[in-house]
Amino acid sequence: MSVVNDTQAAASTGTETFEPKILAFACHWCTYSGADLAGLNRMSYPANVRVLRVPCSGRVNPQYILTALNKGVDGVLVCGCHPGDCHYVSGNYYAKRRLMAFRRMLQYTGLEPERFQVRWISGSEAGKFRDTVTSVVEQVRELGPYKPDPALAALIDSSVDASNPVLPEGGEA
Amino acid sequence: MTAIQESIQKRAAELLESGEVTQVIAWTNGRFTNQTSPLFIQNAADAGKIVFNEYCVNTLAKYVLNEKIAGKVGVCVRGCEARGINRMIADNQLKREEVYLLGIPCEGMKDRETGEALDKCLTCTHKNPVVYDELLGAEVTDTVSEEIDKVRFAQIEAIEGMSREERLEYFNNVFNSCIRCYACREVCPVCTCRECFVDQLRAGWQGKQNNLNENRFYNLIRVFHIGDRCVECGECARACPMGLPLMELNRKWIRDLDELFAAGEEGLSDELDNTLGRYKTDDIEEFM
Amino acid sequence: MDTTNLSNVTNAELEAADRIGKEAGVRFDDCYQCGKCSAGCPMAHAMDYVPRQVIRLLQLGIVDEALNAKSPWICAHCMVCSARCPQGVDITATMLSVRREAKRRGLRPDKEADIFDDIFIGNVRSFGKSNEAILAAKYNLLSGHLMQDMLNAPKMAARGMIGPKIHSVKDKEAVKKLVDKALSKGGEQK
């Protein structure tokens, strides 16, 4: 790999600040367009975030969140339309109930609350998108890398993604 | 209890004799002292094998699903079983007319080895069946709900009182001990999928390895799947060969849903009304 | 009329208003000042601020004015205001709450009402029951309205309504203890 990204740079030297990986689920109708608007307005925010587009926050299965965390993401953010504004009427209301309960469960079993957050961001709230993303990155940076299974983490360091033998792609980790 | 046992035997024989049911599910003596196991009889003549004593620890509800194909099933239902039956009807896995429910009031069961009351019985909120075709024996009094709730959620509160690090360690130990035998799933009247998510081969769905991450994934997603429907029969924790405190996960979910969305108790009716399958526009807001 | 400079309202006053509202179980910002409370108030004619205005003072944090108002002491607690409020504001409870706060601060905008209630409670503390003759007589003495209702007294006596007998509970100590315990909480409930 010829271009070294900052995350890897940090990881390889071990001296610079830790750069977290944040996965953000964004609903197509509100948050994703809010993120687009942030771009249109040339706002700037940390590059640690990858947005994964879903039609609606109601599409976000808690299983995705756990999988992402297990696979090496340091924090997950789920964003959707404000309650009442869902393009599909009710998706975010369902998401709200599911994720409120699931988030409590994750915290109950020991996850730092900052690692999994939910926010409602409308298509016009580009600033809110920027601020939310920035603050999540900062908070997770503060916490350090997520090591859900210390034993497994050691294993991963020395091989490929061991937690998922089903995946055909090797990847370049 | 002896009286109830006799009533069950009598009624089971009558029901089978008359052809009202093709099978009766109850308990019978096991191989060991004070041990019982589920009993399935098709002949009235076998009714004498039925046993009801303070060691009938198995919750029978789930067994009905496999048996109903052969015809109407008579089944003994205590509070826990009745709520399970209601839940299976709500989940469209069973029709009310496919079962004949012999209601049994129950003061709680004992552990065969220690002779002490079972954990799941100490937190029982419905000692009388919430649905039945006939009630064998007199209704017993439920413990006052405020008092039972103190016991029901005591452990949840204790865990919540720990530091995050302590909680992490506590549950990592639990998850590390899990051997993924899925006994908890097998006995659960709420786990009625044709093919459980853990058995499917899908990317990112449920890995097959037994490690902390996958075990955590299994246990947390199991609770996500059943949490808003759990009837608190406690059978998962009882069945767990590793003795894991699974109800500490279920009850956390149950109490949160109740506090957040006034979910109430499940299995009291056979209508489908999952807490996570509905919403109110003025639901509490914390994500903003 | 003096200008009220709302910028001079201190945080302490706003907090005091908040406390008064909490004690009454009322959110003053629910009130949209329709005046239905004061429209039906039987005592409004005698008040310096009608109930709606008392709420208004509290909304704005002009607490001293509310605490020095006579209205809470004139209120007859008939609860008609609370029963008819479209927003469910318990105005009667507010009046009581203001009055108790004033009393705690040693304010007594309406002497008569205060004397009466103090005598009443003193009476109950001593005897466990209220003795109307003692109550009336003592009130007249302390308030200076010496002759009030004296014309009715003989008639009442003649009808056996009042007499020399003092009613009291058997377990006077228990009632005394109970009154003292309740009062020792300083008005805080739970």
Place this chain on the structure above:
Amino acid sequence: MSSTNRFAYFPGCSADSTGISFTKSAEFVCKRIGIELVEIPDWCCCGTSAALVTDKNLAVALPARSLALAEKMDADLDVATGCAGCFNSLKSARHFAKQSEDNRAYVEDLIDMPYSASNDVFSFLEIMHRPENQELIKNNMVTTLHGLKVASYYGCALVRPSKVCEFDDTEDPRSMDELIELVGGEAIDWGYKVECCGGSHNISDPKAAKKLTERIYEDAMINGAEAIAVACPLCFLNLDMREKELNAIREAEGKSLFNIPTYYFTELLGMTMGGSFKELGIDKHFWPAEDIAKQALSARTQSDDTAEAKEVAK
């Protein structure tokens, strides 16, 4: 709610003083129709509004003590009281304790006695209005009021706040009207059924109180009432005792004078059951009440109801 006609009885401080007529007439009616009242041993003052203005805790503790004593005496009995003020205090304390387990424990701590708040509190009016008791009243009647025009006055404490009192319509209660009609009176429609009489200011601010009393009389008069019926000793005192004084003032102002006696509704019920004025305490009113009562009852001879006449003769 127990459905039996047996109650723990809370007489209230005015029971054998200013409210003597209420006590006498209510006890008369209860005896006749078989309502059994067992006095709560060593009950104490309910605190009424004096406790409310003094301290929130006191306003709960005083009535709660008597309720707890009632429970101690017989946990199965509901509490009955005549006085509307006492009713409101008792019912409010119970309401507070019923709201949560925490509240109930708090009350127990305040009064240092066990209190389960399981037993309800009822006023005489509510008890006598129960269908089965109306039936009993009807069976015990020996005469009727012969269309005596009565304005039923409920005041504040029986109906407000409705969440606490759980009794009748807040704005247009009908139970007393229905009892009046049951015994042959004509319940008139008027506007001051639930308006305050100023009773709590009877002593501390009689001037203000008189104003309130006056408008009640005025509306009753305009609407053609021959009598006012009440269900509370304080309301009674405030109306009955002030009528003469009001007339004096009105005379000076050149206004028409009132001539409307006030009765406890139990007196009116008792009258039709053959109770003597003395038995019922009607002779103890400030404003003469015997004449109109006599007129109402004697009108029955003209109506010539022989069956009833026989009853009376017995």
Place this chain on the structure above:
Amino acid sequence: MSRVGVFVCHCGSNIAGTVDVEHVAEEAAKLPNVAYATTNKYMCSDPGQQAVREAIIEHNLDRIVIASCSPRMHEATFRKMLAGTDINPYMLEIANVREQCSWVHKDKDVGTPKAIDLVKMAVAKVNYDAPLTTTTIPVNKRALIIGGGIAGMQAALDIADAGYPVTIVEKESSLGGRMVMLDKTFPTMDCSACICTPKMTDVGAHPNITIKTLAEVESVGGYIGNFEVTVREKAKYVDYDTCTGCSLCETKCPSKVDSEFDQGLAKRRAIYRPFAQAVPAKPTIDAKNCRKLIDGKCGVCEKVCPVGSIKFDDEDKVTTEVYGAIIVAIGYQLIDWTKIYGEYGGGRFKDVISGLQFERLVNASGPTEGHILRPSDNTEPKTVVIVKCVGSRDPEKAKSYCSRACCMYAAKHAHQYLDKVKDARCYIFYMDIRTPGKGYDEFYMNTQHDGARYIRGRVSKIINQNGKLICKGEDTLLGSQVTVEADMVVLETAMVPADEANQIGSMLGITRDKDLWLSEAHPKLRPVETNSGGIYLAGTCQGPKDIPDSVAQASAAAMKVAILFSKDELESNAMIANSNKNLCNGCGACVAICPYGAITLEEITARENSVMVTREISKVNPGLCQGCGACTVACRPGAMDLRGFTDEQIMREVAALCQW
């Protein structure tokens, strides 16, 4: 093995300025299954699109990833482009490297690796793209309108004028609704009947409009373009085909009952038209009050009818027809104040009337021929008190909302009263004056000039003394109690949803808000649509509003129907949920969740483990599913999946991301 083509756009310097696009393409080429990767100055331009088309053929690509601007921008463009190739338009993923990458990061060192990641995610996902097809649904170009008030009539006329057949289902025996009961309309003071009855006649005479009166919708099945609707027309006992509307029967009928139309202030017969200008202009028999139908005696109408139209053996008529669209225009009713306002007499005082009763009193064809007279004694009231917000802005007793039209109609009533009665006094008790609307505030000011006295405060109690209604209020601006001795009191009561709202809402799958008003699909942007495709709202069933707003909304709803009817077929959404019947255990969790009612349980019989088993599974209606995916999360075994955003695709994206 799939063959993925990756195309990275420069977007001039928009992307290339902060992302090393060439490097991104190089890295993309190394990804599994990527057969070809390149860059282009402007992907969305014609040459850009042409380059993709050529590459597809040249490299035998079967799916493509375009790294460019937001999919919200050009996903549709590229899909359309693919439609002209051998590749299914849904075998496409967009990596958003402009809005969410090059524009928000200043540095190529930051932007480039992120862009590579985004491409990796897109490639991971596109590997699991499946060709999707849309199905077509035929559109039955017939509209059903429930409710024949002003909103329903307006919508019907608009749709009918556009050339489509319309059926109006009206529960009363005449069109007209509430508007025809009103006397005049604010702020112009046109006579309500004069502008409403011509519309009724137009509707009645329109060749494209069918009217079903005394009718109710019994059931609705199907979906957009194909609603199967069963309507019950109650027996009218009059043959409308022969009846000439001569009204001789009405004059001879001996039984008289309170007129609903005149709000109980006048009588009508048992055979009647609610009012003279009723459409259809023919009478019906009110079976509950007809002597012939009750006990077989009478039959006068039958005797006098010159054409023999009376049919005592008439029966309800139930018909089922197919419609392509439904407009709900069931309107409102006024809150029954008598049950909740004991302090205003609870209905015991005859001269305390509702605003709608006042409309009838002041109407020239009303019971008093337009003379304002007290109902109790037919005298002219010299002092009238008008009380606003009765039942509205009163959450303790009734509704918390502002009923929106009352400020204006209260002003209208004051104006009409002061206009008709000389030397009169009118006091209006109000909380706030709300007059947004053209000419509305001016109208309110004119009412004050007419002599109406506005008092800010809510009336606490009304007492009846000597034939006067003593209204006790507080003038909150004065800070003192006021009383008015009124001869008559008019209560301006709140609009509340029609009784049928809940039932019709649940029958049509329209959500109701906390007060049971029918909910629009979006409060700002989709004010006439509902969550159910093909069902629209018009008028006050959606919330309190005045006549102009109702009419405007009706025309808007009609336009929505016309747009729908302009197509012969509808294309269903391709990215919809579908259920794997092997996994589905028929628990119904998805059915409960779907906001569109698109999922139903269906019985199947199949051999399983050598036994024939009958069980239920869920089935998605492609015409109704909008593709939100909320059902998929509720599905525990993962039987329900969302095309275009499958679990597999999302998890592959996550996995790709985790390699970064």
